[in-house]
Amino acid sequence: MNQEICDIFDRIAPVYDELNNWLSLGQHRIWKEMTVKWSGAKPGDTCLDLCCGSGDLAFRLARYVGTMGQVYGVDFSPKLLAVAQVRAQGQYPEPAIAWIQGDALNLPFNANYFDAGTMGYGLRNVKDIPRSLEELHRVLKPGGKAAILDFHRPKNQQIRAFQQWYLNNIVVPLAQQMGFKEEYAYINPSLDRFPTGQEQVGLAREVGFTSVTHYPIANDMMGVLVVNK
Ligand SMILES: C/C(=C\Cc1cc(O)c2ccccc2c1O)CCC[C@H](C)CCC[C@H](C)CCCC(C)C
Numbered sequence: 489m490n491q492e493i494c495d496i497f498d499r500i501a502p503v504y505d506e507l508n509n510w511l512s513l514g515q516h517r518i519w520k521e522m523t524v525k526w527s528g529a530k531p532g533d534t535c536l537d538l539c540c541g542s543g544d545l546a547f548r549l550a551r552y553v554g555t556m557g558q559v560y561g562v563d564f565s566p567k568l569l570a571v572a573q574v575r576a577q578g579q580y581p582e583p584a585i586a587w588i589q590g591d592a593l594n595l596p597f598n599a600n601y602f603d604a605g606t607m608g609y610g611l612r613n614v615k616d617i618p619r620s621l622e623e624l625h626r627v628l629k630p631g632g633k634a635a636i637l638d639f640h641r642p643k644n645q646q647i648r649a650f651q652q653w654y655l656n657n658i659v660v661p662l663a664q665q666m667g668f669k670e671e672y673a674y675i676n677p678s679l680d681r682f683p684t685g686q687e688q689v690g691l692a693r694e695v696g697f698t699s700v701t702h703y704p705i706a707n708d709m710m711g712v713l714v715v716n717k
């Protein structure tokens with residue numbers, strides 16, 4: 489387990505949802521809705537939300553699978569899982585989501601267990617991307633599908649410059665006011681190291697996914713990798 493990354497998310501847990509709403513001007517909700525739609529989740533399915541954090545994607549999956557389905561949210565940050573649990577308890581009826589503290593690189597599930605999966609802003613944060621894709625491939629049923637949302641480096645240099653400007657001059661200073669400068673300053677370098685959409689497609693094919701597509705969204709500043717087993 490990567491304790492350093494886990495500590496970052498534990499520290500920002502109290503402000504995580506509020507900052508995402510403000511900093512994306514609410515747009516992250518649209519990106520997450522697209523992700524769940526592209527995961528192919530349907531009523532009655534058993535679904536996995538990897539790196540679930542405070543649960544945004546898991547809650548959406550729960551609405552798609554309905555009362556006959558089941559959702560599992562997995563994350564290694566106890567503080568973000570606690571936020572997710574409190575949010576779930578505030579809903580009526582409480583959604584059928586099992587919150588599990590676990591490592592995306594070593595999932596506590598049998599092979600071929602899930603019909604569909606999502607992962608939001610998790611892939612860029614895991615220590616070993618191929619291993620994480622391999623684990624996702626293992627736990628999905630044959631024919632199962634998953635959608636992976638994350639930041640993306642735009643090909644257009646002006647849009648890339650805007651993205652960097654926004655991260656350095658809006659995101660970091662606003663986070664600094666809440667005492668989390670270093671934690672949010674981490675996003676930009678982590679994006680520099682992150683494989684491009686096409687590189688992600690290659691990595692997913694290497695672990696055995698058959699049909700793989702990367703969809704650029706938000707002017708290529710974000711992307712959704714859709715994988716089929
Ligand atoms: C929900 C979002 C990001 C989650 C997220 C991911 C991380 O890896 C982190 C690492 C460390 C700290 C926090 C996070 C974290 O919150 C996406 C939206 C939030 C972004 C901070 C906003 C980024 C906006 C785009 C670069 C540009 C959009 C411009 C438009 C005018 C809204």
Ligand SMILES: C[S@@+](CC[C@H](N)C(=O)[O-])C[C@H]1O[C@@H](n2cnc3c(N)ncnc32)[C@H](O)[C@@H]1O
Nearest residue numbers: 497539540541563564565591592608609610613
């Ligand atoms: C940016 S947050 C995303 C949370 C949520 N999916 C969302 O979209 O708002 C990234 C999450 O990945 C989790 N994470 C990173 N690496 C992980 C790993 N190896 N195993 C489990 N969780 C991990 C962090 O704890 C954090 O909650």
